[in-house]
Amino acid sequence: MGSAGVPVVVGLDNGGTSNNATVLTVDGRFLVDGLVETPSEVQAGPEAAIEALARALDGVLALTGVPRELVRAVGLDTPGPASATGVISSRGSTNFSQPAWRGYDVRGALERRLGLPVIYHNDGNAAALYAHHVHFGTDAMNRSSVAAIVGTGLGGGVVEGGRVVTGAAGMAGEFGHVHIPLDGLLAPGQPVPICACGFSGDAESVASLTAIERNLLPYWLGRYPGHPLAAEEPRRAAKLVRGYGERGDPLARQVFTQQAMALGRLFTIAANFTDPDAYFVGGGVVEAAPEFRDWFLATVREHTVLRAEQAAVATFALVPDRDMAGARGVAIAALEALRATPEPSPLVAG
Template identity: 85%
Template sequence: MGSTTVPVVVGIDNGGTSNNATVLTIDGRFLVDQLVETPSEVRAGPQAAVEAMARSFDGVLALTGVPRDQVRAVGLDTPGPASATGVISSKGSTNFSQPAWRGHDIRGALEHRLGLPVVYHNDGNAAALYAHHVHFGADAMRRSSVSAIVGTGLGGGVVENGRVIAGAAGMAGELGHVHIPLANVLAPGQPVPTCACGFAGDVESVASLTAIERNLLPYWLTRFPEHPLAGEPSARAAKLVRGYGERGDELAREIFAQQARALGALFTIAANFTDPHAYFIGGGVVETAPEFRDWFLAAVREHSALRAEQAALATFALVPDRDMAGARGVALAALERVRALPTPPPLVGD
């Protein structure tokens, strides 16, 4: 950490319990090398949550010794679904469950509170953007990537020429709700998994913590009825599966093998749709011991059906600095906005 006399941008990663903030100089140096967390207060409603973000902003500036007048813009990410401009979905979301959040302009509210430009991405897009730029460095603006972030749900992002593809409504890259072929994912007789969004057989219905609790663990406990997890409450049991997987437990490895096959099916679709240079995986599923991480990444690659020409060029990798990736990703988005050139004229006139 260290102070600076050059202009900066601030990145704020908003979560269900905590905000994490970072500071990035205009010349591309992060001044924070660890989590800087404060309570997010999202369950207390929009006004309390925005005040909590402002405290996170003030706190990281105090920590780094950066004067407020050096800040040129702020990047904000939240869990989706939300529009490209930071309006929470009219149906709400897991983290923004109270009615007051539905259709709330969280980006605009923070911009008004801070009196600074605020750039918004959902948390999956933010992590995807960070992974892309760290991996490709100077070549980032000439490369493409697809990221899958496995957590309570499954987020992600599609990056083309160094920029997140947002889509018309801002909901591009909602990779968790892409339907995948299940023939090579499920075991014989295993029920078709359902997603909290109402879909059946999408990626999130297999590759997420929620999927473990709702779909995968109940099935595999019928195959391993004497397993210690059979005696645990379902929510706790789902969270314990990762630890068992790290220790090589057969039931847990069956569950994570299914998740790897689901992600492989997703990346197969991506290979035929966007043909990216890199495929990144992030989230809790890879915040594990090295042996398990390597096994899981290898399994995803094995089940991603790339053509020989694609396989020769593609990289499979983990999202780096995983806990900090969201805040750092939106800081990069804010920096790109500050550096942006004027909009070019249209190629075809009226």
């Protein structure tokens, strides 16, 4: 399956239970068409997880028939919060719950283990980068985009000129914790939603699986007495809502309408900060039935307020290949790093 003698980069997408790996040639061809998953071992601590990532790299190279000496760099993504250089937050995270993970330099540790350059992004940024390059193709380096990835929380990314904007501390594109206007979004008597981070009324407090469980579903079940979801345990009920939404269930459509409105308001804010060429939505909605995901994306667009000039050129689309987007996104980042030109000299002396 490999291309004889052509150098490659490897993308490694680290998750709570599995690692997914892919291989990208330096001339821009992915050698893996689907998921190549192996256990991530993150719950066993950092040392076990780094070894698991090394095994994931060896496994995808064996699958594609690419010799290790042809690997020029590795892209790595993990769930956040983490710095732009791959240092896990000092508070840890849902996936990295053991104390040993707090403040751990996962990028540096993998680089030392592999003896190869490792380029890092969080998983939201990686998916955003992949969506951008797939959508724009050869014009990707001349375009900009924003992406919102709806999962347990709400991640995302800002891409400008084909590159992820990371920010000074690596926190750019943390769309989940941007406060959005709630007037007209909440129904009469609906409590102000609270995010797991402690904020009130940020985007993640509405547009996330956690928001469905804690904020949205309890309210709407009170408005639809006797609904079958009332008999389910809250976490399971939250995961079942999408299936009801696909079947047109009124309660579920109310929940997802509020989520789509929240994303529209978030994109309205983004439009006034970055004025991107494209707005991408990713997460579980991408895996839904076509009618539902088309309805959801159309509702997001309906609630994104753009000026006429912006609306004339803006694109709204779903993040493709959701399960592969992370690994492919960081592979693209690794390839871009290989091709990077030196930084330009300052135009004004300091």
